[in-house]
Amino acid sequence: MSVKTVEEVKEWINTEEYKELNFKREAVVINPPKACQPLGAIFAASGFEKTLPYVHGSQGCTAYFRSNLSRHYREPFSTVSDSMTEDAAVFGGLNNVIDGLRNAYTLYKPSLIAMSTSCMAEVIGDDLNAFIGQAREKGSIPEDFPVPFAHTPSFVGSHITGYDSMLKSILEELNQRQKKSTSVKGVEKTSLINIIPGFDPHVANIREIKHMLGLMGIKNLILADNSDVLDAPLTGEYSMYTGGTPLQDAINASKNKGTIALQKNSTMNTIKYIQEKWEDHPAFNLYPPMGIKLTDDFVEKISDLSGIPVSKELEKYRGRAVDAATDAHQYIHGKRFAVFGDPDEVYGIVSFLLEIGGEPIHVLTATGNKTFQREMELLLASSPHGQGAKVYAGFDLWHMRSLLMTDPVDMMIGDSHGKWAARDANIPLVRIGYPIVDRVNLHRYAVVGYQGAINMITWIVNTFLDELDRNSDDAHFELLR
Amino acid sequence: MIAIEDGKKIIEDVLKAYPEKTKAKREKHLAVHQDDCSTCGVKSNVKSAPGVMTARGCAYAGSKGVVWGPIKDVVHISHGPVGCGHYSWSTRRNLADGIPGVNNFVPFHFTSDFQERDIVFGGDKKLEKIIHEINELFPLNNGLSIQSECPVGLIGDDIEAVAKQTSKDIGKPVVPVRCEGFRGVSQSLGHHIANDSIRDHIIGTKKLDNKSKYDIALIGDYNIGGDAWEAKKLLEEVGLKVRSIWSGDATLEMLQTAPDVKLNVIHCYRSMNYICRHMEETYGIPWVEINLFGPTKVAESLRKLGELFDESIKSNVEKAIEKNMIAMNKTIEKFKPRVGGKKVMLYVGGLRPRHTIGAFEDLGMEVVGTGYEFGHKDDYERTKDYIKDGVVIYDDVTAYEFEEFVKKINPDLVASGIKEKYVFQKMGKPFRQMHSWDYSGPYHGWGGFEIFSRDMDMALNSPTWQLVTPKWRKGST
Numbered sequence: 001m002s003v004k005t006v007e008e009v010k011e012w013i014n015t016e017e018y019k020e021l022n023f024k025r026e027a028v029v030i031n032p033p034k035a036c037q038p039l040g041a042i043f044a045a046s047g048f049e050k051t052l053p054y055v056h057g058s059q060g061c062t063a064y065f066r067s068n069l070s071r072h073y074r075e076p077f078s079t080v081s082d083s084m085t086e087d088a089a090v091f092g093g094l095n096n097v098i099d100g101l102r103n104a105y106t107l108y109k110p111s112l113i114a115m116s117t118s119c120m121a122e123v124i125g126d127d128l129n130a131f132i133g134q135a136r137e138k139g140s141i142p143e144d145f146p147v148p149f150a151h152t153p154s155f156v157g158s159h160i161t162g163y164d165s166m167l168k169s170i171l172e173e174l175n176q177r178q179k180k181s182t183s184v185k186g187v188e189k190t191s192l193i194n195i196i197p198g199f200d201p202h203v204a205n206i207r208e209i210k211h212m213l214g215l216m217g218i219k220n221l222i223l224a225d226n227s228d229v230l231d232a233p234l235t236g237e238y239s240m241y242t243g244g245t246p247l248q249d250a251i252n253a254s255k256n257k258g259t260i261a262l263q264k265n266s267t268m269n270t271i272k273y274i275q276e277k278w279e280d281h282p283a284f285n286l287y288p289p290m291g292i293k294l295t296d297d298f299v300e301k302i303s304d305l306s307g308i309p310v311s312k313e314l315e316k317y318r319g320r321a322v323d324a325a326t327d328a329h330q331y332i333h334g335k336r337f338a339v340f341g342d343p344d345e346v347y348g349i350v351s352f353l354l355e356i357g358g359e360p361i362h363v364l365t366a367t368g369n370k371t372f373q374r375e376m377e378l379l380l381a382s383s384p385h386g387q388g389a390k391v392y393a394g395f396d397l398w399h400m401r402s403l404l405m406t407d408p409v410d411m412m413i414g415d416s417h418g419k420w421a422a423r424d425a426n427i428p429l430v431r432i433g434y435p436i437v438d439r440v441n442l443h444r445y446a447v448v449g450y451q452g453a454i455n456m457i458t459w460i461v462n463t464f465l466d467e468l469d470r471n472s473d474d475a476h477f478e479l480l481r
Numbered sequence: 482m483i484a485i486e487d488g489k490k491i492i493e494d495v496l497k498a499y500p501e502k503t504k505a506k507r508e509k510h511l512a513v514h515q516d517d518c519s520t521c522g523v524k525s526n527v528k529s530a531p532g533v534m535t536a537r538g539c540a541y542a543g544s545k546g547v548v549w550g551p552i553k554d555v556v557h558i559s560h561g562p563v564g565c566g567h568y569s570w571s572t573r574r575n576l577a578d579g580i581p582g583v584n585n586f587v588p589f590h591f592t593s594d595f596q597e598r599d600i601v602f603g604g605d606k607k608l609e610k611i612i613h614e615i616n617e618l619f620p621l622n623n624g625l626s627i628q629s630e631c632p633v634g635l636i637g638d639d640i641e642a643v644a645k646q647t648s649k650d651i652g653k654p655v656v657p658v659r660c661e662g663f664r665g666v667s668q669s670l671g672h673h674i675a676n677d678s679i680r681d682h683i684i685g686t687k688k689l690d691n692k693s694k695y696d697i698a699l700i701g702d703y704n705i706g707g708d709a710w711e712a713k714k715l716l717e718e719v720g721l722k723v724r725s726i727w728s729g730d731a732t733l734e735m736l737q738t739a740p741d742v743k744l745n746v747i748h749c750y751r752s753m754n755y756i757c758r759h760m761e762e763t764y765g766i767p768w769v770e771i772n773l774f775g776p777t778k779v780a781e782s783l784r785k786l787g788e789l790f791d792e793s794i795k796s797n798v799e800k801a802i803e804k805n806m807i808a809m810n811k812t813i814e815k816f817k818p819r820v821g822g823k824k825v826m827l828y829v830g831g832l833r834p835r836h837t838i839g840a841f842e843d844l845g846m847e848v849v850g851t852g853y854e855f856g857h858k859d860d861y862e863r864t865k866d867y868i869k870d871g872v873v874i875y876d877d878v879t880a881y882e883f884e885e886f887v888k889k890i891n892p893d894l895v896a897s898g899i900k901e902k903y904v905f906q907k908m909g910k911p912f913r914q915m916h917s918w919d920y921s922g923p924y925h926g927w928g929g930f931e932i933f934s935r936d937m938d939m940a941l942n943s944p945t946w947q948l949v950t951p952k953w954r955k956g957s958t
Binding site for chain 2: 004006009010013018021022025026027028029030031032034035036037038039054057058059060061063064065066067068070071074075076077078079080081082083084085086088089095096097099100101102103104105106107108118119120123124153154155156158232234235236237238239398401417420424437
């Protein structure tokens with residue numbers, strides 16, 4: 001290594017040579033934009049009425065999840081842990097489940113406890129089903145009290161995998177209850193459409209979906225709806241349970257007309273389960289309705305599924321978003337972007353950029369499988385604006401830094417963790433995704449649906465214009481932009 | 482302050498919600514302080530009950546997050562799956578000077594990102610490779626630490642052997658830290674493990690240059706929001722030389738050379754008393770506890786330090802106190818009328834459940850309840866000197882208990898952590914985060930008190946609290 005001084009290294013880490021070395025690494029992962037499974041699991045659980053997320057394993061994990069979620073939403077996030085320690089590592093966590101369920105049930109009076117696991121419980125191989133059964137026998141919880149569970153070790157997948165596993169488990173558990181309570185088979189279908197938002201960190205997204213469906217007169221059930229839980233009003237009174245999908249509605253969800261999931265990568269197993277097990281119940285896994293085209297896809301799908309034509313009102317609503325896009329296209333057209341985050345969100349952002357003339361250049365996810373990579377590449381190939389892009393699935397933000405320094409772009413889009421790379425590259429970061437812990441209220445704005453397209457245009461364009469104003473010389477500091 | 486009998490009744494009522502077994506456990510951790518009781522009447526540092534919603538973290542959090550993480554020129558590998566390192570990535574506000582990725586690795590998350598195959602086949606080979614890759618990509622690192630996550634200890638990896646070999650290979654310290662999250666009952670054991678690993682691998686391996694009789698180490702200041710910089714300023718103003726900080730904005734060399742100082746000055750006793758005791762036993766370095774919150778305690782602490790040095794330091798201390806008290810009195814004059822008489826309930830970690838009481842009292846505020854997330858008996862023994870009879874004490878408080886205590890005791894301000902913050906704000910209670918200074922700070926030293934005072938005033942007197950109840954619900958007004 002010839003580089004020795006601070007100044008030399010400072011220059012060196014920006015070079016093509018460094019980039020090559022950086023991309024050669026096989027073992028260390030540096031600044032990956034992904035969290036772990038149980039975070040997604042407790043997030044999924046938080047969307048159900050009076051549901052207490054419960055993590056079987058080490059307690060530190062739960063403290064981390066709660067802090068992490070509270071920082072993003074600036075809201076309380078309740079989850080219990082059964083605090084396994086060294087003795088449990090030797091003897092297993094049975095006693096922790098027995099005492100933990102009893103305490104959690106007695107103290108916090110939930111209607112459902114959703115159990116996920118930390119690494120510790122998974123490495124020692126605790127048998128959740130048997131443990132929960134024994135806890136029932138010991139009277140920790142009533143005989144028929146629902147405790148769906150999911151195995152969610154951090155060494156498999158990421159938070160979106162955990163979301164999928166927990167959601168599937170809760171739906172499975174609740175659906176079984178429907179069968180128990182229904183004596184006649186082939187109960188009549190409702191006209192409701194189930195919507196699964198996925199690991200969606202923008203609470204306003206759920207509200208936007210409901211609003212759009214309202215404009216079409218389509219009745220719907222959100223599985224699971226944590227928009228009120230994670231955006232609770234300040235009234236002077238605190239309640240641990242502030243909303244969520246009613247359990248009875250979730251029990252009956254399979255009787256609804258069909259299901260549409262809006263983040264295909266975070267709901268693969270859930271949708272597969274619904275397709276296989278729910279009778280006469282079509283289920284679709286879509287990319288999120290971000291931008292005009294993907295929102296159109298969603299609208300078309302929901303119109304087909306419900307048999308309800310797209311309403312004039314919704315077309316008017318769409319038209320306003322298109323108006324916003326054409327009004328602002330000149331500020332985005334030809335601009336170069338780096339995008340990172342969870343696969344679904346990244347796909348949605350890229351699709352949106354392409355349709356407005358922006359040029360995605362570096363497209364990076366920490367997770368994402370081969371199907372995602374292929375679909376992402378197909379999307380980019382389909383547009384003249386996508387020709388300069390390269391997809392990096394399974395990479396991290398230290399890779400991203402090298403990309404930004406060697407092949408500069410005008411803006412980065414992603415979560416707060418992108419701020420160091422953006423700063424080093426001297427470009428603005430527009431924050432979309434999870435977590436956003438250094439700006440306020442962004443989760444209260446939709447990024448899906450037609451309103452979401454308007455919001456994204458607003459943030460991106462105004463950020464560029466703010467930069468322009470701050471950096472203009474006197475002559476070019478103009479009133480009109 | 483509430484009457485002792487009322488406090489006891491409150492505790493009794495709150496405990497009613499628990500199943501018998503847990504009630505019997507929890508009642509030992511809740512008390513009303515009376516008769517100068519040496520332990521404040523509570524048991525501590527034992528396992529949390531399962532399922533009750535403790536705020537506690539784990540040994541990894543105590544080691545990587547607290548003790549090791551702030552050492553800026555060392556690359557800290559979160560060894561194991563991705564989660565732990567993700568959640569502790571730049572979430573503590575331990576500020577550090579330096580160029581990120583060049584000579585400062587604080588705002589980073591280095592992880593071995595374990596996959597299932599690493600659990601099955603072990604992670605030692607991967608770890609070895611990781612260390613070499615990091616050393617190549619970040620040549621100005623002065624060493625590495627391996628922060629073990631839960632699976633590492635359960636699958637029987639030999640990180641000690643990997644550390645030894647790779648340290649030889651790269652010619653830098655590589656420190657294995659057995660801070661798996663399932664060890665111990667809280668963050669606290671992680672502090673101890675981290676202290677021990679520094680003792681075993683780092684301390685005393687370099688000599689201090691330009692020694693003087695005023696050389697001190699500031700131990701247990703993590704530079705939250707710039708605290709250690711404020712502390713350094715204050716100590717240097719009286720002529721002391723802060724040669725080493727553990728571990729806010731620290732370099733490896735500071736830890737290596739620490740045994741050459743004359744005195745260890747410790748702020749966070751809980752997380753670093755171990756290393757002070759070690760340096761006392763091994764190198765004969767005395768140590769002294771100080772408190773840098775609020776002018777009363779700052780002045781007291783400076784005088785205590787003056788006593789341990791010569792007349793020149795003593796006279797500097799008096800001069801510094803006189804000089805700084807002018808600004809402090811102005812601050813008190815400004816804010817005391819706005820916050821005086823207000824009641825506070827605290828629940829924090831480390832040292833703050835006692836150390837911040839003086840700062841509140843300087844403003845005429847009263848602490849009516851306090852407790853530690855991961856305190857030990859010796860923390861509560863020290864707490865009794867700060868509190869009066871009638872203060873409600875809660876050790877490892879559960880979410881349920883804390884909520885009920887606040888409802889029943891009805892303080893004007895709750896000062897605790899991020900997990901508590903929004904619960905109490907929903908109740909309409911002014912709140913300040915006392916781990917992160919709520920993204921403000923520093924709170925240490927003279928300058929810190931001005932910020933502390935402003936922040937408490939801001940929380941208590943924010944006009945937003947008047948918006949909570951709409952006028953049509955306020956009755957006749």
